Amino acid sequence: MSFELLKKDSESRARLGRLTTTRGVIDTPVFMSVGTQGSVKALDPRELTEMGTQIILGNTYHLYIRPGLDIIDQAGGLHRFINWPLPILTDSGGFQVWSLSGADGKARQISEEGVRFASPVNGDKLFLTPEVSMQIQTVLNSDIVMQFDECTPYQTAGRLTTEAEARRSMELSLRWAKRSKDEFARLDNPNALFGIVQGGMFEPLREESAAALADLDLPGYAIGGV
Numbered sequence: 001m002s003f004e005l006l007k008k009d010s011e012s013r014a015r016l017g018r019l020t021t022t023r024g025v026i027d028t029p030v031f032m033s034v035g036t037q038g039s040v041k042a043l044d045p046r047e048l049t050e051m052g053t054q055i056i057l058g059n060t061y062h063l064y065i066r067p068g069l070d071i072i073d074q075a076g077g078l079h080r081f082i083n084w085p086l087p088i089l090t091d092s093g094g095f096q097v098w099s100l101s102g103a104d105g106k107a108r109q110i111s112e113e114g115v116r117f118a119s120p121v122n123g124d125k126l127f128l129t130p131e132v133s134m135q136i137q138t139v140l141n142s143d144i145v146m147q148f149d150e151c152t153p154y155q156t157a158g159r160l161t162t163e164a165e166a167r168r169s170m171e172l173s174l175r176w177a178k179r180s181k182d183e184f185a186r187l188d189n190p191n192a193l194f195g196i197v198q199g200g201m202f203e204p205l206r207e208e209s210a211a212a213l214a215d216l217d218l219p220g221y222a223i224g225g226v
Contacts, residue, residue, distance in 0.1 A: 001143070001192040001219050021143045021192070023079070024054065024086040032057040032089060037066065038082040045083050055087040055143075060136050061096035061128075065119050069139050077141035090142035092133045092180075092196075094173075095224075098151040110150060112172070130179035138187045144220070145193045147180040149173040152200040152225050166200030173198045173224075174212050181216055196224040 007016040019026040033040045033048060036059045040048060048056070058078055063069075075081040078088055097108055097115045108117040114129030133148035152169040153161055161169075177195050184193045195213035199205030213221055 003220070019087075021087045022190075023088075023143055026054045026087060030054055035059075035082065035088075037062050038072075038078055045085075048084075049086075053086070055089060056082075056084060058088050058090040058140065058142060059093075059096065060090045060133060060140070060146075061093035063090075063140060064093065064128075064136050065121055065126075069136060073139050077139070079141065087143040088140075089144035090137050090140055090146065092137070092146040092148040093128055094133075094149045094196075095151045097128060098153065110172075112175070114148075115150075130176045131183040134180055134183040134187060134189070134193075138184075138189045141191070143191050145184065145189065145191055146222065147173075147177045147193065147195050147218075149176055149196045149198060149224055152198050154201065154225075161200055163200075163202050163205070166198075166202050166205055169200070170198045170205050170209050174209065177213060177216060181218065192219040194218060194220040194222050196222045198224050200225060 002020045004018045004020070005015060006018055009015065017028040019028060032055050033043075033053050035056045038058055040056060063072065063078070072078055072081050078090070079085065097117050108115055114127055114132070116125065116127050118124065119126055128148070130148040134145070137145040150169050150173050152166050155161060173196065181193060195216060195218045197206060197209045197213060199209045210221070
């Protein structure tokens with residue numbers, strides 16, 4: 001994957017760019033049509049193409065739970081499963097582990113190794129780690145793969161997240177970024193792995209996270225938790 005900066009606005013930070021992937025070109029800024037379980041609701045691939053859709057956003061967490069990796073793998077990956085020839089970006093599952101765990105966060109257990117949680121479909125106990133997330137996204141064969149991270153909450157059960165808590169979360173995500181990169185390389189995934197900047201509402205933490213991720217020399221970076 002490559003990125004070309006085409007134009008900058010002299011009076012703001014607005015800019016135009018172009019991402020080139022093996023499955024197509026993406027002009028930025030771009031709106032990614034959301035296909036939580038692969039397909040975009042109420043629209044078929046032909047309609048998406050006619051609308052000028054350049055990339056679809058898939059959801060690793062939901063695809064892992066339903067329809068499951070075996071079915072997608074048998075189809076030959078997510079592109080063939082949904083009959084979509086252009087680029088796909090898949091998130092890592094970290095946000096859903098946070099957002100679907102209840103307001104108090106008690107439906108999940110976060111450790112250095114990963115996150116234990118219950119499937120919202122049938123209650124099965126699941127364990128998601130940076131390595132498992134990379135393995136899932138390799139089966140999906142998405143063009144842009146997101147690192148596994150912890151989405152730092154703004155508040156939990158009405159209590160604002162402190163800077164110390166945001167730092168612990170950010171540092172955990174950085175360690176998970178390194179593990180994601182190592183597993184991505186071990187799997188010999190030919191696609192692009194992006195890092196995710198965390199740090200909550202604290203600007204110094206955001207800057208520290210961005211600098212540490214840049215040291216990993218990844219093809220791209222996302223701003224998480226906004």
